[in-house]
Amino acid sequence: MRKAKRxxxxxxxxxxxxxxxxxxxxxxxxxxxxxLARDSKVKRASISQYEADQTTPDASTLERLLxxxxxxxxxxxxxxxxxxxxxxxxTLPEGQSCQAxxxxxxxxxxADMTAISSRLARMAQSLRAxxxxxxxxxxxxxxxxRSYFSRARGLWLQERQEEFRNASPEIRxxxxxxxxxxxxxxxxxxxxxxxxxxEFALELADTALGEExxxxxxxxxxxxxxxxxxxxxxxxxxxAETAFASAEAAWTVGGDVHQGLLEEGLVSALKASLRRAQRxxxxxxxxxxxxxxxxxxxxxxxxxxxxxxxxxxxxxxxxRAVAILCEAxxxxxxxxxxxxxxxxQHNLADNLSxxxxxxxxxxxxxxxxxxxxxxxxxxxxxxLSWTEGRVAAGLGRTEExxxxxxxxxxxxxxxxxxxxxxxVSLELSLLYARFGRAxxxxxxxxxxxxxFQAQDVHREALAALALFRxxxxxxRVTEAFAQExxxxxxxxxxxxxxxxxxxxxxxxxx
Numbered sequence: 435m436r437k438a439k440r441x442x443x444x445x446x447x448x449x450x451x452x453x454x455x456x457x458x459x460x461x462x463x464x465x466x467x468x469x470l471a472r473d474s475k476v477k478r479a480s481i482s483q484y485e486a487d488q489t490t491p492d493a494s495t496l497e498r499l500l501x502x503x504x505x506x507x508x509x510x511x512x513x514x515x516x517x518x519x520x521x522x523x524x525t526l527p528e529g530q531s532c533q534a535x536x537x538x539x540x541x542x543x544x545a546d547m548t549a550i551s552s553r554l555a556r557m558a559q560s561l562r563a564x565x566x567x568x569x570x571x572x573x574x575x576x577x578x579x580r581s582y583f584s585r586a587r588g589l590w591l592q593e594r595q596e597e598f599r600n601a602s603p604e605i606r607x608x609x610x611x612x613x614x615x616x617x618x619x620x621x622x623x624x625x626x627x628x629x630x631x632x633e634f635a636l637e638l639a640d641t642a643l644g645e646e647x648x649x650x651x652x653x654x655x656x657x658x659x660x661x662x663x664x665x666x667x668x669x670x671x672x673x674a675e676t677a678f679a680s681a682e683a684a685w686t687v688g689g690d691v692h693q694g695l696l697e698e699g700l701v702s703a704l705k706a707s708l709r710r711a712q713r714x715x716x717x718x719x720x721x722x723x724x725x726x727x728x729x730x731x732x733x734x735x736x737x738x739x740x741x742x743x744x745x746x747x748x749x750x751x752x753x754r755a756v757a758i759l760c761e762a763x764x765x766x767x768x769x770x771x772x773x774x775x776x777x778x779q780h781n782l783a784d785n786l787s788x789x790x791x792x793x794x795x796x797x798x799x800x801x802x803x804x805x806x807x808x809x810x811x812x813x814x815x816x817x818l819s820w821t822e823g824r825v826a827a828g829l830g831r832t833e834e835x836x837x838x839x840x841x842x843x844x845x846x847x848x849x850x851x852x853x854x855x856x857x858v859s860l861e862l863s864l865l866y867a868r869f870g871r872a873x874x875x876x877x878x879x880x881x882x883x884x885x886f887q888a889q890d891v892h893r894e895a896l897a898a899l900a901l902f903r904x905x906x907x908x909x910r911v912t913e914a915f916a917q918e919x920x921x922x923x924x925x926x927x928x929x930x931x932x933x934x935x936x937x938x939x940x941x942x943x944x
Contacts, residue, residue: 452496453487455513459505460485473585474502501577502585504602579608583616598634606642610635610652617659619773621666623811628663632656651688657681658701665708678705697734699725703741710745713929718745732767733774739765740777747785750925755785776805776814784821792828799825816845820858827865836865847884852891856882856899857923863906864916872909875916879906892930898922901934 460470467485471478476495483489484499491499500507582601601609617631635656639649661677664670681701697703703725709718722742729735739762746755759782767774779802786795799822806818820842827835839862846855859878866874882903886896902919905911919934926932 451487452490452510453485454517455510456481456491456499457485458513458516459500459503459509463503465503470499470502473581474498497577502581504578504582504605506604575605575608578602578605579612582609583612598638601638603641603643606638607644607648607652610638610642610656613638614655614659617663620811621663623813625663625666628666629660632660632663635659647688650684654681654683654685654688654701657684658704662704662707665711671708671712674708678708681705697725697730698728699734699738703734703738706741706745710741710748715745715749732765736762736765736767736774736778740774740781743781743785747781752785752789756782756789759785772805772809776802776808776810779805780814780818780821783825784817787821787824787828790828792825795821795825796829812845813849816842819845824861832865832869836862839865850884852885853895853923853927856885856891856895857920859885860902860916860920860923863902863911864913864920867911867913867916872906872911875911876906876909879903892926894930894933895923895926898926898934 460467465473467478467481470476471481474481476491476498480489480491480495481499484491497507500509579601582597582605585597598609598613613631613635617628617635620631621628633656636653639652639656642649642652644652657677658681661674661681664674664677678701682705685701702721706718706721706725709715709721722738722745726735726738729738739758743755743758743762746752746758759778763775763778763782779798783795783798783802786792786798799818802818802821806814810818819838823835823838823842825835826832826838839858843855843858843862846858859882863875863878866872866878879902882899885891885899891899898919902911905915922932922934926934
């Protein structure tokens with residue numbers, strides 16, 4: 435006997451129950467209740483009760499469940515439609531009679547299906563329009579992107595890549611933005627990881643929603659952050675140059691489709707950091723001028739000011755750097771994670787200490803310390819100790835300063851940051867020389883051997899350091915001499931052609 439179809443029985447309400455819809459969405463992703471509980475931070479027992487329709491989640495809890503699965507609210511309608519179709523195909527056991535359908539119930543079902551079909555058509559039209567014009571992420575997209583990003587933090591590299599690839603096209607724009615911001619945040623701390631994050635963003639940009647011009651814009655954003663990470667590594671500036679060329683090419687293809695979503699000056703601002711590292715200061719200044727001219731948000735204007743301050747510092751214009759950073763600090767901007775405030779206040783305190791304005795720098799240090807522990811990384815904390823040591827010594831607490839700088843030197847040396855190790859070593863030698871402690875200067879010079887193996891210290895700087903070591907062995911290092919060598923090292927960091935030719939420096943060798 436042929437199986438008879440059983441008409442949908444609306445009285446059991448299975449297709450309309452919220453719990454069943456949640457279960458359909460969860461199982462469509464092959465996730466267990468425990469996995470959903472972990473991702474959404476909702477108790478597994480509560481999810482079990484929701485899916486059994488024993489209790490009903492409130493709106494905020496339901497949003498957390500949907501976001502953690504990468505679904506919009508409209509997915510509930512799709513799940514209801516699926517359940518309606520599923521139950522319409524049910525059959526009774528063979529041999530059991532089939533109840534005749536009630537015409538009113540069939541009319542009700544037909545009306546439900548018509549409404550759902552109409553809604554699906556509107557959703558599809560909206561999605562197509564969004565893909566052709568403006569893929570600006572919605573609040574739901576950003577929530578889902580944060581969920582994906584949080585879930586991926588604890589995964590191994592390969593698993594993390596797969597997690598990002600599985601993200602729905604609707605949230606890939608928001609996820610790409612998040613990856614770029616994270617790349618910028620960790621750039622100084624871990625340039626290699628920053629480059630990897632930029633590469634993930636680049637991969638997502640190719641499959642994000644939107645027409646080609648929008649995706650080109652997103653690729654430009656990702657390429658700029660790859661270039662910024664390569665620039666931060668120091669030894670790979672040609673690769674950074676290539677990455678920025680790709681960023682600008684993609685940005686040009688995108689044209690003027692930003693509509694306030696992306697800062698048009700972003701690529702220029704990041705590229706200015708590369709030009710600064712290349713000692714092409716005029717070009718860096720021009721790029722920052724271009725970025726400031728098209729800035730649309732207060733936050734981005736402050737970021738450009740911070741870059742201007744860093745450029746002034748590299749040029750040795752410390753007073754101007756301080757003035758620029760004070761201007762940035764007086765600008766009110768949203769800064770949820772405190773990172774902008776940390777950059778401003780730390781750079782300001784550091785520059786003040788280099789200007790021997792130790793009391794002013796000391797006043798800033800409690801806030802810098804708090805921000806560093808709140809939103810900084812290990813390198814931020816080491817650099818804070820560097821500033822603290824310089825300030826302590828400048829205020830007459832010499833032994834405290836020496837102790838802090840010694841810790842900083844160990845921190846840089848253990849991370850194979852050769853140039854920074856050399857700089858802090860020279861600051862220590864300056865303090866030792868000031869008090870005629872020639873033996874400590876000699877010991878410090880003898881411990882400089884690892885610096886000569888570092889990849890980020892160029893030939894001319896190494897030659898100067900070798901001469902300094904010879905002078906230390908002869909106990910000829912004076913405070914003025916140590917100051918001159920330190921000033922040279924600060925200028926020569928990104929200038930491999932700069933030679934040290936100070937007269938006093940040459941005299942101590944003869």
